[in-house]
Amino acid sequence: AQTVTQSQPEMSVQEAETVTLSCTYDTSESDYYLFWYKQPPSRQMILVIRQEAYKQQNATENRFSVNFQKAAKSFSLKISDSQLGDAAMYFCAYGTGTASKLTFGTGTRLQVTL
Amino acid sequence: DSGVTQTPKHLITATGQRVTLRCSPRSGDLSVYWYQQSLDQGLQFLIQYYNGEERAKGNILERFSAQQFPDLHSELNLSSLELGDSALYFCASSVGGFEDTQYFGPGTRLTVL
Numbered sequence: 001a002q003t004v005t006q007s008q009p010e011m012s013v014q015e016a017e018t019v020t021l022s023c024t025y026d027t028s029e030s031d032y033y034l035f036w037y038k039q040p041p042s043r044q045m046i047l048v049i050r051q052e053a054y055k056q057q058n059a060t061e062n063r064f065s066v067n068f069q070k071a072a073k074s075f076s077l078k079i080s081d082s083q084l085g086d087a088a089m090y091f092c093a094y095g096t097g098t099a100s101k102l103t104f105g106t107g108t109r110l111q112v113t114l
Numbered sequence: 115d116s117g118v119t120q121t122p123k124h125l126i127t128a129t130g131q132r133v134t135l136r137c138s139p140r141s142g143d144l145s146v147y148w149y150q151q152s153l154d155q156g157l158q159f160l161i162q163y164y165n166g167e168e169r170a171k172g173n174i175l176e177r178f179s180a181q182q183f184p185d186l187h188s189e190l191n192l193s194s195l196e197l198g199d200s201a202l203y204f205c206a207s208s209v210g211g212f213e214d215t216q217y218f219g220p221g222t223r224l225t226v227l
Contacts, residue, residue: 037218043202043220043221044220046116052213091157095216096212101159102147102157102206102216103159
């Protein structure tokens with residue numbers, strides 16, 4: 001069974017600084033997709049970034065980028081120039097064709113301080 | 115705004131009751147997914163429908179059922195409710211298969227008293 005592990009329950013970053021959230025996953029599949037979702041206090045699940053496993057290039061969306069290490073089964077999220085609005089719960093998720101669902105990690109709560 | 119709508123936003127009911135949660139996917143999306151987010155279980159996949167047909171089943175209790183209608187909206191029915199069913203229920207939609215990004219609705223907060 002696929003599992004997703006987020007080993008950092010909480011992280012804190014100062015405004016304008018950079019922070020990296022960790023995620024590892026376990027799979028025997030070769031074709032899969034990885035996602036980071038953000039859940040602010042409103043509880044809405046918002047897509048942050050997506051990575052296709054077949055792509056070697058790391059995905060980037062404005063201030064958000066990933067470090068995808070396929071052999072190590074690692075998928076970390078880097079947030080640059082952190083803003084107060086980045087404060088939220090961040091979930092790493094894995095999706096594959098053998099099970100249409102997304103498997104989520106337990107989340108990392110990110111605090112942004114002044 | 116993801117384009118996925120869910121009603122109601124909040125639902126408070128008693129044990130033993132039955133409720134129906136409704137979801138309308140984004141325009142053009144054929145797949146609907148239901149997830150449950152609780153404090154002790156995290157985000158758990160319940161069930162997926164694709165163009166009216168059940169495609170995948172997860173940790174969905176027998177007391178729970180779902181369907182997707184011809185207009186592609188979906189309903190999740192929860193019956194014989196227990197205190198432990200209190201959770202945030204999300205609907206997500208995607209164009210079709212697993213390779214497509216799932217976009218989440220705002221969720222329905224269910225409280226069972």
